[in-house]
Amino acid sequence: MFQGVKLAIAPIGWTNDDMPELGGEITFEQCVSEMALAGFSGSEVGNKYPRNTEVLKKALGLRGLEIASAWFSSFLTSKPCEETTKAFMEHRDFLHEMGAKVIVVSEQGNSIQGQMETPLFDQKPVFTDEEWGRLIEGLHLLGDLAAEKGMKIVYHHHMGTGIQTAEEINRLMEETDPDKVSLLYDTGHLVFSGEDHLQVLNKHMSRIAHVHLKDVRSEIANKVREEKMSFLQAVKQGVFTVPGDGVIDFKPVFDALEASGYKGWFVVEAEQDPAIANPLEYALKARSYIRQQSGL
Numbered sequence: 379m380f381q382g383v384k385l386a387i388a389p390i391g392w393t394n395d396d397m398p399e400l401g402g403e404i405t406f407e408q409c410v411s412e413m414a415l416a417g418f419s420g421s422e423v424g425n426k427y428p429r430n431t432e433v434l435k436k437a438l439g440l441r442g443l444e445i446a447s448a449w450f451s452s453f454l455t456s457k458p459c460e461e462t463t464k465a466f467m468e469h470r471d472f473l474h475e476m477g478a479k480v481i482v483v484s485e486q487g488n489s490i491q492g493q494m495e496t497p498l499f500d501q502k503p504v505f506t507d508e509e510w511g512r513l514i515e516g517l518h519l520l521g522d523l524a525a526e527k528g529m530k531i532v533y534h535h536h537m538g539t540g541i542q543t544a545e546e547i548n549r550l551m552e553e554t555d556p557d558k559v560s561l562l563y564d565t566g567h568l569v570f571s572g573e574d575h576l577q578v579l580n581k582h583m584s585r586i587a588h589v590h591l592k593d594v595r596s597e598i599a600n601k602v603r604e605e606k607m608s609f610l611q612a613v614k615q616g617v618f619t620v621p622g623d624g625v626i627d628f629k630p631v632f633d634a635l636e637a638s639g640y641k642g643w644f645v646v647e648a649e650q651d652p653a654i655a656n657p658l659e660y661a662l663k664a665r666s667y668i669r670q671q672s673g674l
């Protein structure tokens with residue numbers, strides 16, 4: 379039995395942060411009401427969420443939802459460090475006020491994740507040793523800034539960025555201080571990249587402090603590779619879906635996390651076109667699969 383694990387769902391299935399035109403017509407109120415209706419107790423922050431913390435707390439409180447975390451793009455390898463730290467402190471203070479304990483950080487220096495035409499598997503950035511040095515030093519700084527508020531940073535490995543593969547995650551974990559940098563484990567990004575997601579899970583279990591549950595449609599992942607599509611085209615085509623609807627068997631993932639005594643959030647995060655995949659229907663599907671496979 380999981381103890382101290384809460385279940386959230388990300389708003390990205392309702393309105394996409396990377397392509398706000400997907401689900402552009404869906405309101406914030408519809409999104410959070412359907413999250414609660416589907417049986418989730420938390421959410422991450424999307425682009426339609428009010429930034430006024432009192433207004434947001436009221437809207438979430440009415441529906442029994444909490445904020446688990448929110449994404450932060452760092453540019454430690456491509457811009458002066460102060461630009462990242464200044465924006466980070468604002469983001470940290472907002473999340474702290476909302477009661478979150480972890481801050482999702484992903485390095486976007488030279489990232490191709492937001493480029494509609496750039497082939498995902500050919501042109502992802504590969505950091506030089508100098509860029510690695512700036513990334514590690516900058517992440518340690520962000521970890522210190524998070525600790526000032528009793529929070530942690532959780533690093534999000536991501537398709538189309540300099541930290542995508544198991545090898546890159548291994549180096550990041552080896553070169554960062556476990557007291558300053560934790561890992562966000564995202565099943566979908568690992569499987570889409572072609573990594574052994576269970577090996578990554580077991581190797582870095584002690585560093586994992588946040589989990590994104592995302593499933594992959596393998597036939598679309600293969601097509602993306604063959605037809606040299608971009609990350610955004612892959613998402614539009616439906617490469618990601620909710621747990622239980624794709625190729626990943628989540629039972630061993632849940633079993634390993636439970637055996638390790640993982641505490642924190644599981645966030646269902648399955649961006650796809652809401653005009654094709656009804657967000658409430660898919661949220662309900664995910665909720666029921668997770669109950670079946672993990673007892674949560």
Ligand SMILES: O=C1C[C@@H](O)[C@H](O)[C@@H](O)C1=O
Nearest residue numbers: 395396449534564590647
């Ligand atoms: O955590 C995430 C946030 C999104 O904006 C991102 O593109 C998605 O793929 C993801 O895993």
Ligand SMILES: [Co+2]
Nearest residue numbers: 534564590647
């Ligand atoms: Co994610």
